[in-house]
Amino acid sequence: MALSSKGTALITGASSGIGAVYADRLARQGYDLILVARSQAKLNALANHLSNETGRVVEVVAADLKDKADVLRVEAILRSDARITLLVNNAGVGAVMPLLASPVDDMEGIRIQAVLPGATATDFWSEAGNPVENLPQEIVMSAEDMVDAALVGLASGEVVTLPGLHDGDQWDAYEVQRQALSGLFGNSTAAPRYR
Numbered sequence: 001m002a003l004s005s006k007g008t009a010l011i012t013g014a015s016s017g018i019g020a021v022y023a024d025r026l027a028r029q030g031y032d033l034i035l036v037a038r039s040q041a042k043l044n045a046l047a048n049h050l051s052n053e054t055g056r057v058v059e060v061v062a063a064d065l066k067d068k069a070d071v072l073r074v075e076a077i078l079r080s081d082a083r084i085t086l087l088v089n090n091a092g093v094g095a096v097m098p099l100l101a102s103p104v105d106d107m108e109g110i111r112i113q114a115v116l117p118g119a120t121a122t123d124f125w126s127e128a129g130n131p132v133e134n135l136p137q138e139i140v141m142s143a144e145d146m147v148d149a150a151l152v153g154l155a156s157g158e159v160v161t162l163p164g165l166h167d168g169d170q171w172d173a174y175e176v177q178r179q180a181l182s183g184l185f186g187n188s189t190a191a192p193r194y195r
């Protein structure tokens with residue numbers, strides 16, 4: 001029996017790798033899906049598979065997020081589709097909506113989580129010219145384990161999630177140091193090393 005819907009998750013870069021695992025996990029958690037990537041054929045195959053497996057509504061949008069017109073098309077969906085409750089902006093690092101153009105009222109109850117994966121076993125590596133098999137396997141996490149950890153971080157309210165960092169105190173210490181450093185930026189003279 002299908003779970004009651006948690007709304008719709010729009011996932012960019014959803015046709016393979018990390019995005020496809022997010023699609024699988026979120027459908028199983030009760031989200032309907034809008035899957036975005038360039039390959040219509042891959043998106044259709046995944047959508048059919050996930051809707052058969054989970055009973056969720058899965059729609060696809062073929063879009064190249066390097067193409068401005070396609071970015072605007074996805075932006076329009078995000079602006080107008082009130083079913084969307086979650087954006088997994090997984091394809092690259094570009095924002096699909098300028099932050100300063102967003103009405104403050106519409107931004108409230110929004111939560112942002114930055115997921116910082118280490119090396120993750122996907123096609124990303126072979127496409128970059130160095131297959132993941134060439135890396136020391138002790139630093140490579142499966143996409144399934146990475147996404148499962150990220151979703152635990154999301155559920156626990158984390159803003160920054162580092163799935164591979166075992167000692168979370170190290171991140172907390174880094175954050176304390178980063179904030180202390182930001183208090184030292186203001187100075188009427190440039191540092192001697194820049195003179």
Ligand SMILES: NC(=O)c1ccc[n+]([C@@H]2O[C@H](COP(=O)([O-])OP(=O)(O)OC[C@H]3O[C@@H](n4cnc5c(N)ncnc54)[C@H](OP(=O)(O)O)[C@@H]3O)[C@@H](O)[C@H]2O)c1
Nearest residue numbers: 013014015016017018037038039064065092119120122124
């Ligand atoms: N794997 C890692 O070790 C690792 C580590 C840190 C961060 N990341 C980040 O994680 C994210 C996902 O990477 P991945 O490892 O899952 O890579 P992947 O397996 O190569 O998957 C990339 C996904 O993005 C889609 N895509 C690529 N270019 C696109 C474009 N111009 N417009 C729309 N969709 C596009 C691809 O589908 P189509 O080809 O059909 O468009 C595919 O669904 C990336 O932002 C990457 O920088 C990965």
